[in-house]
Amino acid sequence: MHSWTDALRFAFQPVVNLTTGGVSALEILARPETGDVLAEARRDPELDSRLAVSAVRAAAGKETMLPLHVNVFAGTLADLGGLTPLHDAVREAGRLPWEVTLDVVPPYTHVPQAALLEALAALREQGFRISADGVGEGDLPLRLLADISPDLVKLDASLLARPATVRAMRTLCDELGALLAVEGVETELQCAAVRSAGAQLAQGELFAPPARLPTAEVYVPPCSPGVPPASRTGPSVREFVRPAALLPAGASAGQVRALLTGSPDVSGVLLVDRAGVPVRSVHRSRFLLSMSGRYGHALYADRPAAKHGDPPRTVGIDATAWEVLDVVAVGDRDRTSDDVAVVDEHGRCVGVVRLADLVRALAETRVEEAAGLNPLTRLPGSDAITGEVDRRIAEGRTFALSWLDIDHFKQVNDGVGFAAGDELIRAVGQALTAAAVGNTRVGHIGGDDFLVLADPEGLNPLAASVLEAPWSAGGRPVTLSLATVVCPPGSVTDHRQAAACLAPLKKAAKALRGASWVLGRAGLPGHEVRRGALPVGTPEPGAVGVEPGVR
Structure with missing residues (x-):
């Protein structure tokens, strides 16, 4: 010893x-x-x-x-x-x-x-x-x-x-x-x-x-409220897993009752086989109700608890919260409050998820997303886009951040009225959304300014769809300006640095005549004019290396 x-x-x-x-x-x-x-x-x-x-x-x-x-x-x-x-x-x-x-x-x-x-x-x-x-x-x-x-x-x-x-x-x-x-x-x-x-x-x-x-x-x-949660299209079920109350498949109703009465926070018991695979699900309220009837305990205490259970509802550990809701939606309505068993690749139970946790979290996500939408275009604001920029930087991914606005928009508002101006902004937002494919994200940061985050290979079709369209407001023709900075891994450390690289490109795009597009690369001097006429007397800037696929 x-x-x-x-x-x-x-x-x-x-x-x-x-x-x-x-x-x-x-x-x-x-x-x-x-x-x-x-x-x-x-x-x-x-x-x-x-x-x-x-x-x-x-x-x-x-x-x-x-x-x-x-x-x-x-x-x-x-x-x-x-x-x-x-x-x-x-x-x-x-x-x-x-x-x-x-x-x-x-x-x-x-x-x-x-x-x-x-x-x-x-x-x-x-x-x-x-x-x-x-x-x-x-x-x-x-x-x-x-x-x-x-x-x-x-x-x-x-x-x-x-x-x-x-x-x-x-x-x-x-x-x-x-x-x-x-x-x-x-x-x-x-x-x-x-x-x-x-x-x-x-x-x-x-x-x-x-x-x-x-x-x-x-x-x-x-x-x-000042700290935005990580934005994910489908929250993983891993984020909602709670410990499961487990008993052997052959457990008696008396054993289940003892567990439930001694643990008021347990909403149900999973009966598992020797390998840990759920075979029956015993819901707390339904089980205790059956046991509380006249002679209930005397009749059922020594009998197998499995007779009071239902087939377990299960999802894999890699499922999303939305997939859990799909599982809950199938079957009897009186089982919507049942815990859903989460199983590993061998079918063994690693925990449970509760519907209330999922609904609350998903509802909060939707409320937060809605609060961040621009009321005119129903597009997310700058926070959503810059947060995604930071995530792509952390993942070591090449991305292209673009800024787009309407040329001389104040003159549009002054000449044809703000209602026509609002109509034009909505139309531009809809065109950008329709052109966004794959991992492209579109944001409306206010006024006539939009942000677009895309993979480099998605730039050409997006630019063509919005810059080649005949735009007008109140019968008055207008043009758009687009500025893009391509950011390879390691070229920027966060969204602020990416925005700083984009700033001079915005100025260069606005200096061109007609629909314009200027593209640069983070960390490298100069830029490439993809579209638009140079002002008279302006020398052609030297083209810089561009990520394959963006030409």
């Missing part, structure tokens, strides 16, 4: 889902009262393995139903492989492996990568989920991170001082199919930055400090 076991205690810290405001899991943290057992565990894989086993047993003693996060050093996994004692401890605690996430902790230097990846593959085969901990502060190479392909990536809050890095990590997580969490969040300002960067999960003293007893009571600040 080692002396460290007598002086070792464990604390539990909630992992908070920023979308639902609930606790998605509990991380178990070793808290030695004497000595530095963690430093010893870093050097001793056997000790580290025993620590992980002790953590699971400590959680079992606290009777928490929440999923668990257990820390294990990368070197331990490479040395010991599949951690059979940990798997046994999880089973003995009445848990399923997919309820446990292993937080793989650095250092990675000198850790045999092939052995580490082999161990992680074995753990995944058993059902464990994998988290890459300490990313950004540790020594985890990006190539190895991609090879690990974790279910979760944890960043330190210090990286919030570099928001572009966090946004880039969110993009990488999306590509890897992982969630992004930020640890060590202590202030509401940091929480707002976490949300703005697109992280879905967070931990820290702000929400709840580590405590000897597990808690699901956390403080989550409301969304700041």
Whole structure:
């Protein structure tokens, strides 16, 4: 018996889902009262393995139903492989492996990568989920991170001082199919930055400090109106996953009743087979109503709970919120409040989503989008476009940012009236929207000014469709001016720099006669006149290199 076991205690810290405001899991943290057992565990894989086993047993003693996060050093996994004692401890605690996430902790230097990846593959085969901990502060190479392909990536809050890095990590997580969490969040300002960067999960003293007893009571600040959420066309179901209440497929109605009466926040129970695949769904209200009738408990308590359940509604972990709504819309109306089970690629349950969470989040998204629309054209304003510019910069994508306006628009308003001017602006907005294909985004930033964000290969057809059209207001012919800056990866750092590159091109386009189009490249001098007549006596500017596909 080692002396460290007598002086070792464990604390539990909630992992908070920023979308639902609930606790998605509990991380178990070793808290030695004497000595530095963690430093010893870093050097001793056997000790580290025993620590992980002790953590699971400590959680079992606290009777928490929440999923668990257990820390294990990368070197331990490479040395010991599949951690059979940990798997046994999880089973003995009445848990399923997919309820446990292993937080793989650095250092990675000198850790045999092939052995580490082999161990992680074995753990995944058993059902464990994998988290890459300490990313950004540790020594985890990006190539190895991609090879690990974790279910979760944890960043330190210090990286919030570099928001572009966090946004880039969110993009990488999306590509890897992982969630992004930020640890060590202590202030509401940091929480707002976490949300703005697109992280879905967070931990820290702000929400709840580590405590000897597990808690699901956390403080989550409301969304700041000054911090726009990450805009995504189809929110991933991963953002809404809650812990599932699971019981074996053969559980009795009495066991289900005991679970529900002891956990008032649980809205339903999923009965799963030995592989963790949902086979029946037991809805809280319908079940308790059937059990509350005369002789209900006496008749049903010892009978299989599956008889009180329904076929489970399931979606894959890669589904969008809209796909969940499609699943809910099919079938009996009295089941619209049922939880939807979220399953992994093996069909195993990894959590549930609630319809209320989806409807609230999607409604808020629509309200925010509507508030940002220009009332004249119903197009989004500059914030939506500049936010998308920043995302494309973080993703390392080449993009073309264009500004378009109506020449001498004040004279149009003065000559034919503001109603005709408004009609012309609406028509231009409709033409731009109709010409936008693929990833093109159109915004109306006020007055007669529009922003267009597009891939370079989409520029020519868009420019032709709006510049070659015969525009007029009140019978008075008008022309348009278009300025474009092509931004390859690394040429600009954010939307402000892209806009600064666009400013002189706008001036050059307005200096031309007739419908005009000027194109430049970020970081390079000069510009190319694509359309429009030069003022008399103006020398032809030298053409600059342009992204293939835009000529």
